[in-house]
Amino acid sequence: MTSNSHSKIYQDAASALQGVKDGMTILVGGFGLCGIPENLILALRDSGAKGLTCVSNNAGVDDFGLGLLLHTRQIKKMVSSYVGENATFEKLYLSGELELEFCPQGTLAERVRAGGAGIPAFYTPTGVGTLVAEGKDVREFDGRPYVMERGITGEFALVRAWKADTFGNLIYRKTARNFNPMMATAGKITVAEVEEIVPVGELDPDEIHTPGVYVQRIIKAPKLEKRIEQRTTRLK
């Protein structure tokens, strides 16, 4: 903790995760390994919290990202759209050790956006007539069927941004934005891991992606590996 009790800046990832308990729902930003809060995920593993429900588009890879918490069996349930890059995941799921709620990517993004915006449910055309719609309300609007999906919120949201100011205004970089802005709105406590923290006033208000009201805690990433899953290049 910092000496200034009003400050949102925390000294390290472990202190920024104070209050994480067994059985909580944790929202985690990122797409694949791009834009994941690497240091917060490591700290979540080291916290030893168990029985977690993690809402994240993907589950990392075997030895990085949320894959680390699958190894340690800290995750009870995942809500994701795609887990194909993680062999541990497939094994745990097929053997019944891990609960999984598959959610179409756009529906997942919208469920978290809705959760953070105070909307408990909405109707979407995505997934009508598929396994995803089973047991859910389906209604016709203007002659087309839509399925009802619920908003999602969590006790904690862990996100990664490029720059933060001390109020918690966030700017993301390129496609590392992905799910981070929605996750940031839907956590009771949102923790942002950032590459750079600047004083208030230094970020142009027109350029801010996530207003600071959504962010309760900030850490500067001590280091970022930014691992690349598919390093594809051209010669010239």
Added chain:
Amino acid sequence: MPLTRDQIAKRIAKEVQPGFCVNLGIGIPTLVANFIPETMNVMLQSENGLLGMGQFPLETEVDADLINAGKQTVTAVKGASFFSSADSFAMIRGGHIDLTVLGAMQVDQDGSIANWMIPGKMVKGMGGAMDLVAGARRVIVAMEHVAKDGSHKLIKKCTLPLTGQNCIDRIVSDFGVMDVVKGRGFRLIEWAPDLTPEAIVKATGAPVEIAPDAKPMSFS
């Protein structure tokens, strides 16, 4: 000879019109980009949050924060924009993407598609596919006409879990081009030069009508 992967991609590229915003899936659909002329000002959308995807980066340009939906490092073209996943799928679901091309394990005569799951065997997830087939204005499938074991993939009713219902407009396979005529089956539009319409009808597990103006494909 059936069409090569590149020939399938080249044929699909003909469906792209100037100014289109297009989302290309993984596999053969990705190759379509290679056959879209630069002069058409087409913007490629990548559902992780990029409109205006460019080619792969030079070794010196590689940026871990700039990837496509296949998790490959890419570049952004002039006029590109970055946005959140919610904005990305608002774009897709809201009908703002002109065309999406994706692969399939099965397509049926109602235009329903299965491409995300084999129960008890393959558990990877649907990613953005369910949103894309539900939301893009036009949905084209790039696929092999027949499975490796010889079984039909274009059938009366999908047996695998669906990705979407009544959503496919056109199929470009290694055998030819077929449209879905809802409630009636498939309609053959073009066939691979070395095959015959009869061979394609036989290789399809649902009724196929041959369009009056159907013709063999030509690749210059």
